[in-house]
Amino acid sequence: MSEHFQHRARKRFGQNFLHDAGVIHHILRAIHALPGERLVEIGPGQGALTEGLLGSGAQLDVIELDFDLIPILKHKFGAVPGFALHQGDALKFDFASLNPEPRSLRVVGNLPYNISTPLIFHLLEHAGLFCDMHFMLQKEVVQRLAATPGGGDWGRLSIMVQYHCRVEHLFNVGSGAFKPAPKVDSAIVRLVPHAVLPHPAKDHHLLERVVREAFNQRRKTLRNTLKALLDSDAIEAAGVDGSLRPEQLDVAAFVRLADQLSDQTLKHAAEQPNGV
Numbered sequence: 001m002s003e004h005f006q007h008r009a010r011k012r013f014g015q016n017f018l019h020d021a022g023v024i025h026h027i028l029r030a031i032h033a034l035p036g037e038r039l040v041e042i043g044p045g046q047g048a049l050t051e052g053l054l055g056s057g058a059q060l061d062v063i064e065l066d067f068d069l070i071p072i073l074k075h076k077f078g079a080v081p082g083f084a085l086h087q088g089d090a091l092k093f094d095f096a097s098l099n100p101e102p103r104s105l106r107v108v109g110n111l112p113y114n115i116s117t118p119l120i121f122h123l124l125e126h127a128g129l130f131c132d133m134h135f136m137l138q139k140e141v142v143q144r145l146a147a148t149p150g151g152g153d154w155g156r157l158s159i160m161v162q163y164h165c166r167v168e169h170l171f172n173v174g175s176g177a178f179k180p181a182p183k184v185d186s187a188i189v190r191l192v193p194h195a196v197l198p199h200p201a202k203d204h205h206l207l208e209r210v211v212r213e214a215f216n217q218r219r220k221t222l223r224n225t226l227k228a229l230l231d232s233d234a235i236e237a238a239g240v241d242g243s244l245r246p247e248q249l250d251v252a253a254f255v256r257l258a259d260q261l262s263d264q265t266l267k268h269a270a271e272q273p274n275g276v
């Protein structure tokens with residue numbers, strides 16, 4: 001890269017650039033992009049992954065927030081067929097604007113850690129567009145995504161992501177692979193949206209609400225944490241033991257609670273004299 005394109009990593013954009021060729025190769029092999037596929041890279045930075053992704057012959061849209069990186073990316077990849085550059089915030093990006101076929105987009109990103117959870121929630125709103133997603137995240141976040149019920153890592157993030165996706169914790173990456181080196185270890189995770197939801201909720205927003213409420217006080221019993229939404233009888237009617245703590249419930253049990261709340265809300269509305 002020529003001298004005048006030198007860029008100083010910015011903390012506020014979560015810029016820790018990958019520089020370890022072995023790690024970059026390992027990630028690209030895990031993604032295994034193929035000619036003709038449509039990929040979207042979030043936060044391409046200086047192009048550590050971009051180069052290999054484009055080298056596969058795939059079509060690649062990249063979304064980068066930092067204006068100062070735009071000329072670098074244009075200079076490096078602007079002439080490569082299939083490359084499209086979007087300057088902007090991935091949290092606000094409308095993925096449907098790329099006009100993809102359903103379940104066709106493959107999303108990739110060494111994500112800024114400060115936006116990783118909101119970004120995953122933003123992507124899940126359009127889960128039907130995506131074939132799969134590969135992210136580099138803080139290792140603890142990957143452990144939460146891939147957690148199983150019963151442990152301390154199991155929580156709102158695990159449940160809402162596993163409601164939509166199969167999750168694979170692929171491998172860990174030490175901080176020495178980045179410049180500057182972050183203070184935390186990282187890991188690569190693969191999320192594959194379910195073609196058919198294994199436990200579809202009657203109302204997705206009520207599922208979010210029940211899960212949020214339950215984990216507000218994760219040490220308390222469900223009977224306690226959910227009392228503003230469901231009484232003991234309703235919890236029992238959902239086939240759930242109210243004396244359990246939220247971390248002991250699997251996705252299917254949370255869906256049963258949300259469906260119970262949905263039935264209760266509809267019944268309540270029907271019983272109102274004015275029908276509301």
Ligand code: SAM
Binds near residue numbers: 018109
């Ligand atoms: N992919 C590069 C690599 O692996 O070396 C850079 C990774 S760096 C951890 C994160 C990148 O995301 C930076 O280039 C940063 O400017 C960009 N970024 C930060 N916030 C963003 C946002 N909200 N939308 C899009 N890109 C963002």
